[in-house]
Amino acid sequence: MRVTSLSTLALTASTANALLRFSCSQLVVERLDPLVNPGIAPSPHVHQIVGGNAFNITMDPATPPPSQATCTTCQFADDFSNYWTAILYFRARNGSYIRVPQKPNVGFEQAAGGMTVYYSPYIGSRKSSVTAFKPGFRMLVGQQHYRTRQEAQKFRQLTYTCLQNMMTRTGETLDMPKQPCAAGIMSNVRFPTCWDGKNLDSPDHMAHIAYPTTGTFESGGPCPATHPVKIPQLFYEVIWDTTKFNNKALWPEDGSQPFVWSQGDATGFGNHGDYIFGWKDNALQIAMDSNCDFCPQLKSQSLAQGNKCTMSGHVREKVDGWLDAIPGLTPGIEHERSMNGSNTPKTDSVEGLI
Template identity: 75%
Template structure:
């Protein structure tokens, strides 16, 4: 399935400007846990959700779990990272405790940062659209009414959704963009997609990627008998 990804860096929303501190070299963070399978676990990350797209522009009706019904325009994963930082640590052993969500409300509502994480950072937001529309025919769905999609780590609930971030902007470019609250960002140098697509990086991890699979990725124990 094709999955277009849009990445947003937002300093503030609404009419009241506010200052944010851009991520620093070496900064990284993680949201969600691939091992989560319950609503209570997923609720720890209050802005890690899914949208059942009625059209490409649908932006309402977010859920913590996989949509339980066919979605006309596909499924969108919404990955909103915490927007408050402790101001000291670029990372943490769990890759998460050095950042936090607002003490109350959300980034969108202008909620204040907790005293433990007083530094406001940009809202990093991934929108990932999964083209599931080709599988919307009801006869393709399980007879028990459950939804059919499975994350590659074996999660059928959707609660194992997660995102990782490693800072990679050059110099103070991100801080300039945040201070300017720019869209097209004339303050920054840019390049065409054609030029960007010429960038290549060699393999870092050596792994076998050609040949036959011994098993279907994401297949849970006991499901082999259902595959024909």
């Protein structure tokens, strides 16, 4: 099976060397977060999770996912990692909400939603210069409570792309697009690429990782002395199918954009992503050492096989269909800091319009 490289699709600069680019279908959508809120069910806000079916309320670092999972939604069959982000909701003029579905990326049209995952070795050299993540490794990027541009700028490359077509890869913004996007909205989540070489996690799930001191990972920027070990650049692309909401007659009367993250953020500055490493044995290091795009050394599976990997949710609540409030949030309060939409009572039907 061919796992398409980003460079083959000409979606990055021509200087980019081979990298892993593969699809992970959606595993489950629910209020669960074993990284930030271990042992709590439900967690404060809804997430969409992809990867191995060992995802649980609590995930002990001492029992890595490969020892617990029986399948994965990812194309590489030895990848039992879990990757997750918040969910995007559309807020109608009458104050009700509905979950925005995800759609597959270019080259993965048969995938069941989910996201595209990238692992990039050092760009600019055919020789591997990155150390793959170790069993028990986990990390977070972004802060779900951020609502200002100044706050969001603390994280590099957590952005949005307003897709004019499925090949659009320019015009990234820190905040949510303000106009209808012809092919949907892509959220881009890029993780830091330097590690302290000692800790597999940290209390805030971020202190053990860092950005290059200057430049970027792509430009070969050096790691700080406190975090000297280069790790692969982990990158998520999630495409939200906002197209059926592009009729601006459905948008707030003041013209503000209507999309809200499941933690109650309509600015987009609260973009964030979570990761628990779960590759079997040394499969990821082999891929990084080989600097391969298709990596025939790795065990792979078809998109159809990945789509079949599912799991029952741990939290029983409605997350789909029209809702009076985003799950876990109080009606009328969840987006006060981030949105000035209409407060029209929930009496008008909008279902027939979309």
